[in-house]
Amino acid sequence: MKKFLQKHLFPILLGLIDGILTVLTLATGKILDKPHEGFSLNLAIRVALVTSISGACMYFISEYSRQRIRLIRAEKELNFTQHGKFVTTNLGKQIRKETLQSVIISGSCSFLGAFIPMSGAVFFPGTAWVSLIIALFILALLGWGIARIVYGNAILWVTYLFLAGIVVSFIGYKLRVI
Numbered sequence: 360m361k362k363f364l365q366k367h368l369f370p371i372l373l374g375l376i377d378g379i380l381t382v383l384t385l386a387t388g389k390i391l392d393k394p395h396e397g398f399s400l401n402l403a404i405r406v407a408l409v410t411s412i413s414g415a416c417m418y419f420i421s422e423y424s425r426q427r428i429r430l431i432r433a434e435k436e437l438n439f440t441q442h443g444k445f446v447t448t449n450l451g452k453q454i455r456k457e458t459l460q461s462v463i464i465s466g467s468c469s470f471l472g473a474f475i476p477m478s479g480a481v482f483f484p485g486t487a488w489v490s491l492i493i494a495l496f497i498l499a500l501l502g503w504g505i506a507r508i509v510y511g512n513a514i515l516w517v518t519y520l521f522l523a524g525i526v527v528s529f530i531g532y533k534l535r536v537i
Contacts, residue, residue: 368508370418370465375501376520377414377465378472379494380527382406387528388535390480390487398480398487406537407474415466422461426454472497491528498524 364371385406389398430450475497479490502520506513 367461367464370422370461371468372501372505373418374411374414374465374468374470375472376498377417378407378410378469378474379476379498380523381410381414381469382473382476383491383494383524383528384531384534385410385536386477386480387491387531388533389537390491391532392535398477398484400481402537403474403477403481406477407470410473411466411470414469415462418465419458419462423454423458426458427451430454495521495524495528 386398476490476494479493480487483489498520499517502516502518503513505511505520506516
């Protein structure tokens with residue numbers, strides 16, 4: 360498990376944080392304006408699914424292009440006369456395989472990151488605002504975890520992610536997407 364986390368930490372964190380911030384943008388307006396209407400389980404799943412698909416596409420494009428750029432740099436450092444040779448080798452296949460694995464992980468974590476806070480509004484419709492607290496708490500917890508992993512200042516990481524959640528929630532409240 361530890362090896363898995365070390366290898367896939369970036370897509371896990373990116374997926375969770377993306378899912379939470381996206382759902383805060385989409386749902387805060389409805390949660391605060393119309394708490395009595397509540398969320399259905401169907402709506403929570405659909406929002407989480409759209410969030411995960413969007414996050415997975417973004418992750419694939421950014422990660423695959425980043426990995427290909429690394430191969431291009433290696434070709435230049437090795438003074439290859441033809442460009443794009445590494446991409447057609449086993450290295451290129453390995454990059455595609457690793458990127459697709461990471462896309463699945465990131466997309467799944469994005470789904471969870473969006474669904475978990477929304478489920479608070481589904482299962483506790485009278486206190487739907489608790490889902491916002493859950494989302495902010497998870498962001499703070501992720502900030503603490505990131506700080507431990509990168510030997511950073513936990514107070515700063517927790518504060519930054521918590522404030523990002525508040526800012527995105529405010530934007531979501533003003534936009535009222537759902």
